[in-house]
Amino acid sequence: MEKICIIGAGNLGVAIARGVVRAGLLKADQVILTRRNPDKLAAMQQEGFVVTDNNKDAVQQSSMIILCIQPKQTAGVVAEIASGLHAHHHILVSTVTGVSTTEISVQLGDRPIPVVRAMPNTAIAIAQSMTCICAHQATTEQVNQVINLFEALGKTLVVEERLMRASTVLAASGIAFFMRFMRATTQGGIQLGFDAEDAMCIAAQTARGAAMLLQENHSHPELEIDRVTTPEGCTIEGLNEMEHQGLSSAIIKGLVASHDKINSIRK
Secondary structure: OOOEEEEOOOHHHHHHHHHHHHOOOOOHHHEEEEOOOHHHHHHHHHOOOEEEOOHHHHHHOOOEEEEOOOHHHHHHHHHHHHHHOOOOOOEEEEOOOOOOHHHHHHHOOOOOOOEEEEEOOHHHHHOOEEEEEEEEOOOHHHHHHHHHHHHOOEEEEEOOHHHHHHHHHHHHHHHHHHHHHHHHHHHHHHHOOOOHHHHHHHHHHHHHHHHHHHHHHOOOHHHHHHHHOOOOOHHHHHHHHHHHOOHHHHHHHHHHHHHHHHHHHOO
């Protein structure tokens, strides 16, 4: 890639920009950030990133364009930049929630631009994102370019497009869900006698260890749970009380509610 352009450089766009530079994929001056109010990107400009409010100009200078905009803005932005896109030179990457690759291709008209949909999460800022990817009218080489970019910023998984809404919930919204569980764990630790800082330290490292056990051992959560619980022990007592209070049910219902909400976000 010569340059990439991130249209709509809010929290996610800025995280991607800093991530690709931190990973050594590009230098800051090879990343163009656009925003309607570029003054809000003054700090990024000081870091060496190119900042502008001209989407068309940014597209013409880039080989990969990443859309980090709201769903309701998609049609207008795509119409604005469509004339500057060329199939032999550009890859259009969308991180837009709930907008399919087919919809974007239709908005592009008769231009056969490769469209790749990527759903990262905010952990991309520390190169620990989980990014799900699907593509339309893109070659294997083009998809691999996008995969390579996001692999440098965490883990990637290529999925069918029908699963992208679920990917949004599990990966992108999932960060907030896990954070809420961490907050509750910390509050419990405070009630048990720890100060807030120590409770958070214990909770965060324990959560990290739990995740790594699953990744390193390729095991099922219940298997790891069985290794902790003992007959008539304190762990099973706590787990059973959480389940009696609806822990698993509440989480599943929350995921489904978030998934259903995606349909109405664009309205």
